[in-house]
Amino acid sequence: MIQIGLLGFGTVGSGVVELIQKNQSTIAKRLGENLEIKKILVRNLNKKRLFSSEEKITDDPAKILGDNEISIIVELIGGDEPALTYIREALLAGKHVVTANKEVISKHGKELLDLAQKQGVNLFFEASVGGGIPIIRPMKQCLAANEVIKIMGILNGTTNYILTQMTEKNKSFEEALWEAQKEGYAESDPAADINGSDAARKLAILSSIAFNSRITPDQVYTEGIDSVNLIDINYAKELGYRIKLVAIGKRHGNEVEVSVTPILLKEKHPLASVSDAFNAILVEGNAVGRVMFYGQGAGKMPTASAVVADIMDAVRTRSGNRIYCTCYDELNIMNPGHSISRFYLRLRVTDKPGVLSKISGAMGENQISLSQVFQKNTMDHTAEIVMVTYEVPFENLQNALEEIKAYRQVEEISSVIRVEEES
Ligand code: NAP
């Protein structure tokens, strides 16, 4: 019997307990051992629980971390502290650790993997990226013979759910966010989903593995979906695109480009049809070509699926044959200003002759060519101008927009969103 200590009994923690009970006999046959959740740590002992595990519940971490019969700690509290301290203490006590915590792994992964190696125990974190989608293990093992050229993915279920509901059902941002929270997709503070930082943490983990160089979330150029509104979603549709929050990691020689931004994707692009809380990750390797991983990126049971599989793997590899930190290179992070892309722009201007030519003049001075321009919605002597540029370094666009912003006739630069032409 393998005794497990569970830290956290929320959306994912309760899914783990439910899955171990539901598939008990299958898991035991596959593993040759039984799994038992011995104790569960929560913050609030008075909270009503849907699950009848009350006799196992405690609010004292020492009762779990100091229990010698517990050999595996599963951390599902989330956030930086106290999760980081508990993981460190568990590793120091010689226990294997499984976690879904992207914040801790993206910021402290190297330190913790090195500590696990020193202690001769496992540290697994499959559920930290892509929820139920197998991606960490395939990247570290099945694709290990490749040099990775590019990864591109939808890594946040909450924002993908919101954008899908806004695009397909014309729902408001607030209504869609509330639904995502109700389904258990969102972080306890959904700002991390909305502002792109959750996806940036996941991209940092994936890029560190893909490019064998430690990349941290603060190095990822990050924009959230806060600025995406229904007007842009509808213009994008008219132009044949879908707006998605896309994470990109791309190698350019000794530099890595890492960004999380909203992107207009061609309707035929494989990521454009990934809807609701589903996630997908495209990996391009120099031998395998393009492979795509797709599935439920958030939610109770899909995430529990990845956590329980990690527990099973921790049991299987408890006596060795482990992969620890694979970051043996030190690549530089590309300046986001040097990143080259097409851009969609929406501006509100005074509806007078000569305004458009002034704007295109500033674009021309900064070596920006325009692929499409149209004017819409004339009202109260103002006009909405929508433009799509050809490929341009981001810093050229920023310089042009600084000039344009200073024009008296430009009332607002409403949106600046990247455009991906490939499908
Ligand atoms: P959650 O529903 O908010 O549950 C958190 C649990 O941790 C609760 O049981 C809470 O106790 C307990 N907790 C919080 N602070 C604590 C503290 N200081 N000491 C002891 N216990 C504490 O979170 P979740 O959605 O299950 O997420 C857990 C982890 O999985 C996070 O790292 C998250 O990013 C990751 N993850 C989540 C999903 C998803 O779809 N939800 C998917 C992939 C990864 P109480 O019950 O008493 O409040």
Ligand code: HSE
């Ligand atoms: N809040 C995260 C999301 C949970 O929406 O993708 C899965 O990591």
